[in-house]
Amino acid sequence: MQTKDELIATLKTIVKPYVQDEQAFANVTEKTDFINDLKINSANLVDIALDVEEAFDIEIDNASMERMLTVGSAVDIITQKLAEK
Amino acid sequence: MVENIYNNYVSNVDHILEKLPYRKPFLFVDKLQSLNENGVEGSYMFPKNSYFYEGHFAGNPVTPGVILTEVMAQIGVVCLGIFLLGDSLTNDIGIAMTSTQIDFYLPVFPGETVTVRSTKVYFRFHKLKCNVEMLNSQGALVCRGTISGMMNAKTNA
Numbered sequence: 522m523q524t525k526d527e528l529i530a531t532l533k534t535i536v537k538p539y540v541q542d543e544q545a546f547a548n549v550t551e552k553t554d555f556i557n558d559l560k561i562n563s564a565n566l567v568d569i570a571l572d573v574e575e576a577f578d579i580e581i582d583n584a585s586m587e588r589m590l591t592v593g594s595a596v597d598i599i600t601q602k603l604a605e606k
Numbered sequence: 607m608v609e610n611i612y613n614n615y616v617s618n619v620d621h622i623l624e625k626l627p628y629r630k631p632f633l634f635v636d637k638l639q640s641l642n643e644n645g646v647e648g649s650y651m652f653p654k655n656s657y658f659y660e661g662h663f664a665g666n667p668v669t670p671g672v673i674l675t676e677v678m679a680q681i682g683v684v685c686l687g688i689f690l691l692g693d694s695l696t697n698d699i700g701i702a703m704t705s706t707q708i709d710f711y712l713p714v715f716p717g718e719t720v721t722v723r724s725t726k727v728y729f730r731f732h733k734l735k736c737n738v739e740m741l742n743s744q745g746a747l748v749c750r751g752t753i754s755g756m757m758n759a760k761t762n763a
Contacts, residue, residue, distance in 0.1 A: 564704030564756055567733040586731045 551593030682724030708751030
């Protein structure tokens with residue numbers, strides 16, 4: 522089981538290729554919003570979700586996807602899905 | 607190759623064409639030859655009097671690459687997306703192309719008919735990503751690549 526810090530580090534590796542605002546990415550917190558802060562578009566947010574599914578071997582459902590808007594919510598969803606496994 | 611996925615033919619495609627949100631001079635789908643949940647094949651003939659030939663290029667009409675890309679997107683992504691959305695789709699549909707990566711191999715001249723073949727990579731969370739190729743009437747490869755778009759069925763709430 523990964524610690525929360527390790528989980529965020531893995532998530533940051535996944536998110537990095539899609540980031541359009543490097544400065545916001547350098548100062549990422551759990552409140553960081555993928556679309557408004559990192560300037561990721563909704564299509565690439567789907568790619569992030571698919572990459573997260575593969576990296577953590579989990580399945581993200583539609584309801585989870587709709588609330589996966591910040592780093593913190595992504596961490597919550599990943600943690601929850603890992604716990605359900 | 608991708609031929610083997612086109613065996614399951616959806617016989618009535620009229621309802622797909624009716625739901626396309628494009629009109630002349632920016633409708634680039636004539637026919638769908640084959641359609642199922644994994645892919646689509648369709649064709650378009652470029653009329654010699656299409657508006658873009660007046661300027662691309664002056665005195666030397668060649669179909670612009672952006673138009674070839676649009677043909678591939680309309681047949682390969684939007685028609686397939688409308689089919690995949692199925693009954694959840696009203697006449698109000700939200701579409702946005704989100705990425706393209708296309709390599710071009712042959713020019714297409716006025717009056718030519720092209721065939722587009724598309725295979726679905728995935729359709730998740732409203733995003734449809736497809737591998738798409740275009741062939742000319744001799745069956746030679748015109749262009750090939752990957753196109754993605756967001757497709758939202760706007761439900762009548």
